Amino acid sequence: NAGVTQTPKFQVLKTGQSMTLQCAQDMNHEYMSWYRQDPGMGLRLIHYSVGAGITDQGEVPNGYNVSRSTTEDFPLRLLSAAPSQTSVYFCASSYAPHNEQFFGPGTRLTVL
Amino acid sequence: AQSVTQPDIHITVSEGASLELRCNYSYGATPYLFWYVQSPGQGLQLLLKYFSGDTLVQGIKGFEAEFKRSQSSFNLRKPSVHWSDAAEYFCAVAPPDGNQFYFGTGTSLTVIP
Secondary structure, three states: OOOEEEEOOEEEEOOOOOEEEEEEEOOOOOEEEEEEEEOOOEEEEEEEEEEOOEEEEOOOOOOEEEOOOOOOEOOEEEOOOOHHHOEEEEEEEEOOOOOOOEEOOOEEEEEO | OOEEEOOOOEEEEEOOOOEEEOOEEEOOOOOEEEEEEEOOOOOEEEEEEEOOOOOEEEOHHHOEEEEEHHHOEEEEEEOOOOHHHOEEEEEEEEOOOOOOOEEOOOEEEEEEO
C-alpha cells in the first residue's frame, strides 16, 4: 500500500494564481482531512470529509475549496492564492474521525 | 470549544536523560487522546493513543503516556532519550461525538550529547 500520497511536494505561486493540491489514499478510509502547518501554530484543520460526496469546514477554511467525488481522492483548491497561504499542507485519512490519522508527506507552498 | 495546550514550546535534554512532555486539553467529556511525532521535513507518525481503560498507555519507540482525568492531562514520557528522538511532538484530541481532530502547537525536542 502507498498509504497517503500528496502532489506536488513543492510549489511556488504568484499572488492571484490558482492551483490544486492532490491527495489520494489507498486504505479505503472514509475520513479525509486537510491541515496547514505554520510555525508556532501547530496543525490547523482546513476542511474534512466523512465520505464521498460529504465535506465540511474546519478551523481555517477561507480561501480553500474541496470536493470528494471518490473515496480515494480529496483535492484541495486554492482559487486565488495569497501570501498568507504560504504554509506546509498535510493531507490525512482514517477510518473514522476519532481513529488514528495517517498523514501524507506534505506539500510546501510558497505564495509570492 | 475544544482546545489543546502544550505549554513547552521547546525542550532540550541530554541523551540518556528522562523526558516528559506536557499536554492539557479542554473538553467537557474525555476525548480520544493522541501523541504524534514529526521528524524534520516529514509527515506525522502516531506514537500512541488513549481511548479508554488503563490510563498508562505504551507506544512505539519506548514512549508512554499517562491520562489523568482530574488534571485533564495526557503527558508523554520516555525514561531514556536517544539522539534520534529529536523532533517535534504534537498532542491531539478527538471528541468522541465530533468530526474534528484538534492539535496542540507542538513541542520541539533537542537532544544534546
